[in-house]
Amino acid sequence: MLRVTEIFRSIQGESTHAGRPCAFVRLTGCPMRCVWCDSEYTFVGGEHISIDDVLSQVQSMGCNLVEVTGGKPLAQKEAFALVTRLCDAGFEVLVETGGYQTTEDLDHRAKIILDVKCPASGEEPRNHWPNLERLRADKDEVKFVITDRGDWDYAQEVIARYELQKRAHAVLISPVWGQIDLEELAQWVSSSGLDIRMQLQLHKYIWGPEVRGV
Ligand code: SF4
Numbered sequence: 001m002l003r004v005t006e007i008f009r010s011i012q013g014e015s016t017h018a019g020r021p022c023a024f025v026r027l028t029g030c031p032m033r034c035v036w037c038d039s040e041y042t043f044v045g046g047e048h049i050s051i052d053d054v055l056s057q058v059q060s061m062g063c064n065l066v067e068v069t070g071g072k073p074l075a076q077k078e079a080f081a082l083v084t085r086l087c088d089a090g091f092e093v094l095v096e097t098g099g100y101q102t103t104e105d106l107d108h109r110a111k112i113i114l115d116v117k118c119p120a121s122g123e124e125p126r127n128h129w130p131n132l133e134r135l136r137a138d139k140d141e142v143k144f145v146i147t148d149r150g151d152w153d154y155a156q157e158v159i160a161r162y163e164l165q166k167r168a169h170a171v172l173i174s175p176v177w178g179q180i181d182l183e184e185l186a187q188w189v190s191s192s193g194l195d196i197r198m199q200l201q202l203h204k205y206i207w208g209p210e211v212r213g214v
Pocket of ligand 1: 032036037040042
């Protein structure tokens with residue numbers, strides 16, 4: 001059984017898949033506490049649902065793309081089996097995960113969107129660096145959520161240290177909602193000389209930052 005906060009259909013709001021129809025499976029629970037977390041409602045509660053039932057709910061949504069997210073989805077051991085079942089069923093599967101849990105045993109067919117925690121999150125010491133070495137250039141993406149100049153400098157240092165422009169399919173630079181000047185961040189990104197991508201969380205611009213299940 002999995003503990004599930006919500007299953008819903010929307011458009012993908014982030015990554016190079018932004019704008020695509022997508023079914024989301026948001027698992028409950030997270031061992032981290034990023035100071036700017038926008039998903040605190042996933043920390044507790046949730047409903048126990050079998051993998052079979054999750055699969056049939058996802059199948060009823062009619063989307064080819066599925067994202068398994070959280071919370072911290074890989075904190076539940078059964079999440080690995082869910083990802084394999086979704087891949088077996090022919091879905092294109094994205095797994096959005098912070099750097100804390102190892103991605104080593106994740107089904108190789110799934111595409112990883114790896115969230116590297118920057119210093120202003122308060123969780124930077126918990127990054128699990130081998131996850132960056134496992135990124136695959138044909139499918140995996142890496143994301144830095146930026147609060148301030150210190151985070152931006154940190155992101156550039158990690159991008160260089162792990163050669164992420166070569167190692168990942170995309171390097172995503174995402175602002176913390178409402179906490180950083182977007183023009184300033186765009187200026188940093190555009191003048192960096194790096195092959196990276198600034199992204200905005202599309203769903204928050206469409207439905208607002210507080211609405212769940214979108
Ligand atoms: S890892 Fe994600 S869900 Fe967990 S505290 Fe950080 S932002 Fe929130």
